[in-house]
Amino acid sequence: MATSNLPYKKETPSIIDLASEDDINFVTHSQNPEDEKFDTVIGELEDLIMDPSFTSLQTDFFSRTYHHFTPDEENKFIYTDIFHQYVSLIESFIEKRLRARLPWFNMHEWVTVLKSRPDTTEGDVFEILTTLGDFNAFKEMILAYREEREGTALDLSDILSVTPSRPSGKQGFGVAGRKLST
Numbered sequence: 001m002a003t004s005n006l007p008y009k010k011e012t013p014s015i016i017d018l019a020s021e022d023d024i025n026f027v028t029h030s031q032n033p034e035d036e037k038f039d040t041v042i043g044e045l046e047d048l049i050m051d052p053s054f055t056s057l058q059t060d061f062f063s064r065t066y067h068h069f070t071p072d073e074e075n076k077f078i079y080t081d082i083f084h085q086y087v088s089l090i091e092s093f094i095e096k097r098l099r100a101r102l103p104w105f106n107m108h109e110w111v112t113v114l115k116s117r118p119d120t121t122e123g124d125v126f127e128i129l130t131t132l133g134d135f136n137a138f139k140e141m142i143l144a145y146r147e148e149r150e151g152t153a154l155d156l157s158d159i160l161s162v163t164p165s166r167p168s169g170k171q172g173f174g175v176a177g178r179k180l181s182t
Helices: 031-050 052-068 079-103 107-115 124-131 137-150
Strands: none
Touching: 031 052, 031 079, 031 107, 031 124, 052 079, 052 137, 079 107, 079 137, 124 137
């Protein structure tokens, strides 16, 4: 560590002093091992829901079951069975993948910890986890899939128009106000 002309003596090096010039890493530490485990699980869940195999699992399930669902207000008995199958499928997929990556992972313990931290439940991971227990959210997802599959989803392309930012035939200005040639 280089000495400096500062009037005080540095007792311990800082993170920046220890990092190489090419790669400055900021290291943060959780308050306790439980926080570190929680953050690790969240990171793995984020990776998992972005994995094509997760998307494929959902799409395959929806393609097999969407035809049972209609946008009617009345819910059929079969909806409940399909919802429970979906929840079981997704939960077992998540748990299997997390246990493969994190051998210490226990779903029941983690759910308990998750429920005790309502202030940290924001983002895509938590949205997916909460929809696992929400029938209405599931029904909306599967109906959206049905609309997309059958081509009945709203087509908003007719209301979208693209216009140039400056009228045609006018010269624009380049760097430092110089006219651009046309």
